[in-house]
Amino acid sequence: MNPSASLKLGALLALSTVLPSCAPIPAAIHSSPTPALSARPVESGPRLVSSRTAPTRRAEHVIVISIDGLRPDAIGKFNAETLQRLAREGSYSLNARTITPSLTLPSHTSMITGVEPRIHGITWNKNRVEADGLVTVPTIFSLARAQGLTTAAVFSKGKFEHLLLPGSVDYAVLPEGDRHWYAGRTATEVEKYLSEATPDLLFVHIGEPDYAGHTIGWMGFAYGWAVRRADGAVARVLAAADKAFGEGEYTVILTADHGGHERTHGTSVDTDMTIPWIAWGKGVRSGEELPHGVHTTDTAATVLWLLGLNEPSEYAGVPVQAAFESRPAIRSAPVSAK
Numbered sequence: 001m002n003p004s005a006s007l008k009l010g011a012l013l014a015l016s017t018v019l020p021s022c023a024p025i026p027a028a029i030h031s032s033p034t035p036a037l038s039a040r041p042v043e044s045g046p047r048l049v050s051s052r053t054a055p056t057r058r059a060e061h062v063i064v065i066s067i068d069g070l071r072p073d074a075i076g077k078f079n080a081e082t083l084q085r086l087a088r089e090g091s092y093s094l095n096a097r098t099i100t101p102s103l104t105l106p107s108h109t110s111m112i113t114g115v116e117p118r119i120h121g122i123t124w125n126k127n128r129v130e131a132d133g134l135v136t137v138p139t140i141f142s143l144a145r146a147q148g149l150t151t152a153a154v155f156s157k158g159k160f161e162h163l164l165l166p167g168s169v170d171y172a173v174l175p176e177g178d179r180h181w182y183a184g185r186t187a188t189e190v191e192k193y194l195s196e197a198t199p200d201l202l203f204v205h206i207g208e209p210d211y212a213g214h215t216i217g218w219m220g221f222a223y224g225w226a227v228r229r230a231d232g233a234v235a236r237v238l239a240a241a242d243k244a245f246g247e248g249e250y251t252v253i254l255t256a257d258h259g260g261h262e263r264t265h266g267t268s269v270d271t272d273m274t275i276p277w278i279a280w281g282k283g284v285r286s287g288e289e290l291p292h293g294v295h296t297t298d299t300a301a302t303v304l305w306l307l308g309l310n311e312p313s314e315y316a317g318v319p320v321q322a323a324f325e326s327r328p329a330i331r332s333a334p335v336s337a338k
Helices: 009-013 072-077 081-089 104-113 140-146 158-163 183-194 208-215 221-245 297-306
Strands: 062-067 091-097 151-154 171-173 201-206 251-255 274-281
Touching: 062 104, 062 221, 062 297, 072 081, 072 091, 072 221, 072 274, 081 221, 081 251, 081 274, 104 140, 104 158, 104 297, 140 151, 140 201, 140 297, 151 183, 171 183, 183 201, 183 221, 201 221, 208 221, 221 251, 251 297, 274 297
Parallel strands: 062 201, 062 251, 151 171, 151 201
Antiparallel strands: 091 274, 251 274
């Protein structure tokens, strides 16, 4: 979604501004069985491959944090102290790649389903739930929930409603329609939830850098402020997690859905396609720069691997085991699509 360029810089930088929210989605909503994925051609290009052995749970609690529109080069340029610490203390790639089109909703759908847009079907970037319905393939939420794990999501954009299959989350909160929250509001919602719950899987979406990029431009002054505010929100999320789970007793994957250039994104240029991917916390190797080949679909596969759940055989993504194990991941030769 491209916010209006007429929005004022002062409003963008206001620390306390939030937009109206809807009530949390209750756990009482249940769905029919999650539909199975159909077979598809294998993506071409080098991948980080893993053996698909019997699952072993490797993390008690997993938190996925997605910072919308975060370019990897913004982390250092704008001195995002928390993100730099996570990379320094964990395993990271500043050259991970997202899907095409590099848009928020399709990218996040691939992030939580492990498949490309032509499989999950969400290629639009607005809230069209009434017209087009929900995602039709399994998500990390539905797969975890089916095995009795507790799941939760705090989304700062209303269009993420497309990703909430009935019965797949124990708790979810997000704005209404196509509205959004600033980073501080998102952090507050996480703090409120973690003061009362200890989910196995928590997904947190922070949207402010994307809003700043569309309004003022990527890598400009206001975008830098938005990155710093997102960084502060991450610090608050980690502090809340320390209280909920015990200090360091959880595993974090922090990434982005896309980058951006000028006041836009969605193209195949490197500034749009390149994203950060950071693993931090319990069981993560420290100070490890990951090899090239990490992809946004690997996030879903890594989450399932950490939680000891089988990934669907149709997944494009694979667990980024190099972030967690002493042996490096094996890189396969390119496979031609059939």
